[in-house]
Amino acid sequence: MKLLLVEDERDLSRALWAILRHNNYTVDAVYDGRDALDYALAESYDGILLDVMLPTIDGFEVLRRLRAEGVKTPVLLLTAKGEREDKIHGLDLGADDYVTKPFDMPELLARVRALTRRGKDYSHSLLKLGDLELNKSTFELCGPNGSIRLAGKEFQIMEYLLAVPGRVIPTERFMERIWGYDCNSEINVVWVCISSLRKKLVSLGTNVKIRASRGVGYSVEVEQ
Numbered sequence: 470m471k472l473l474l475v476e477d478e479r480d481l482s483r484a485l486w487a488i489l490r491h492n493n494y495t496v497d498a499v500y501d502g503r504d505a506l507d508y509a510l511a512e513s514y515d516g517i518l519l520d521v522m523l524p525t526i527d528g529f530e531v532l533r534r535l536r537a538e539g540v541k542t543p544v545l546l547l548t549a550k551g552e553r554e555d556k557i558h559g560l561d562l563g564a565d566d567y568v569t570k571p572f573d574m575p576e577l578l579a580r581v582r583a584l585t586r587r588g589k590d591y592s593h594s595l596l597k598l599g600d601l602e603l604n605k606s607t608f609e610l611c612g613p614n615g616s617i618r619l620a621g622k623e624f625q626i627m628e629y630l631l632a633v634p635g636r637v638i639p640t641e642r643f644m645e646r647i648w649g650y651d652c653n654s655e656i657n658v659v660w661v662c663i664s665s666l667r668k669k670l671v672s673l674g675t676n677v678k679i680r681a682s683r684g685v686g687y688s689v690e691v692e693q
């Protein structure tokens with residue numbers, strides 16, 4: 470699941486970013502309305518967390534323009550004021566939900582889960598290939614021999630691979646999308662995760678394999 474986080478208070482943004490990443494979301498963070506529009510129009514997100522009071526373009530205007538452009542990505546408004554008029558205004562502009570600062574983190578995470586479920590068929594929470602299933606709600610990977618709950622990065626790699634079976638994903642793309650701002654990481658973190666996932670696939674007894682294309686990247690396929 471990929472989220473866009475739009476919040477200009479750096480400390481709050483960092484805290485939210487860390488918590489969301491810890492909960493297995495891929496997160497792009499931007500700090501003003503103009504960047505929010507650029508990112509939301511250029512990339513496909515599963516949800517947008519949008520602060521209302523923002524530099525350059527405020528959150529309401531960002532929301533209005535996104536909906537005017539036909540972007541239907543679910544939006545959770547982060548409102549500081551907690552004023553009734555603001556909430557109504559936001560919902561009228563096409564927001565899906567709102568939370569009032571200061572946030573109760575478990576509640577925020579529950580709302581993000583609800584948000585990213587919205588508008589999608591429930592079956593979307595399951596990714597299937599061959600005799601393998603990845604549950605995007607519980608992070609469980611299931612095969613003929615049972616199931617294993619995947620941790621953060623491994624879950625995100627598996628989710629990415631299973632979303633485009635057969636397609637080779639370059640190693641750099643995993644870095645970019647999953648490690649993102651943790652730019653201190655070296656590319657071998659990807660190899661470590663892939664190697665661990667391969668062992669798990671073997672122990673699950675599945676016919677799905679992660680294939681390496683030397684010097685390029687990885688893909689998943691069903692072994693005949």
Ligand code: CA
Nearest residue numbers: 477520522523
């Ligand atoms: Ca703000």
